[in-house]
Amino acid sequence: PSSTYGQLTLPCASTYSTVQSVASFDLTDSSVYVNLTQVQAAGNGTTDTIFGVTSNNGQYVWFQVANSQLITLDTTTGSTTTRPYDPIAHQFLRIRANGSGTMWWESSPDASTWIQVATSTGSGLSVGNAQVYFSCGYDGVEDNPLPAMFTDLNLPPSLPTRTAVIPVSRKTGPMALRRRIMRRQQPVYPTLANGYIVDSTIAVTASRTAN
Secondary structure: OEEEOOEEEEOOEOOOEEEEOOOOEOOEOEEEEEEEEEOOOOOOOOEEEEEEEEEOOOOEEEEEEEOOEEEEEEOOOOEEEEEEOOOOOOOEEEEEEOOOOOEEEEEEOOOOOOEEEEEEOOOOOOHHHEEEEEEEEEOOOOOOOOOEEEEOOOOOOOOOOEEEEEOOOOOOOOOOOEEEEEOOOOOOOOEEEOOEEEOOOOOOOOOOOOO
């Protein structure tokens, strides 16, 4: 497994590549979602891409993409559903929970509008002590399947760079057609002015003492 600029890549191997968060979080009346940017081809039908949550009692609630199907599963109750996997409609996958054992599996094409995929009640998952779980692998014979890629964990999708063109009448010279790249505003870092470091985040208290 590797992580680069917020993207987690899990090789699809027969030993299964698995990553689980070290820190726990409280999923009660909350949610966790991810952008599933790449899954393996169906291949021979034995590949799995998994995103979900687990707890210290060894139970899982997850999404699983297998053999071109999107599967939901709660191992504490055995509740499961299956439907055709749509890489656009199911690009973002989200799991929600309340404090009464109800779980929701939801999907979205843009992390803005969510559609319920499944729900179940009576879950025994310890939602107050949950960890995020990712896995990818196969349990049969596959020929170099693609890795699984995840990004934007609990983040809106990365905004693409926008290009603005300012039209003018001239084609050459200083007033020619100009192309500007507009990016998201960046943080302002301390600067050096007249030999001093300028940082507005530092509070200074000064006093004068008579000689």
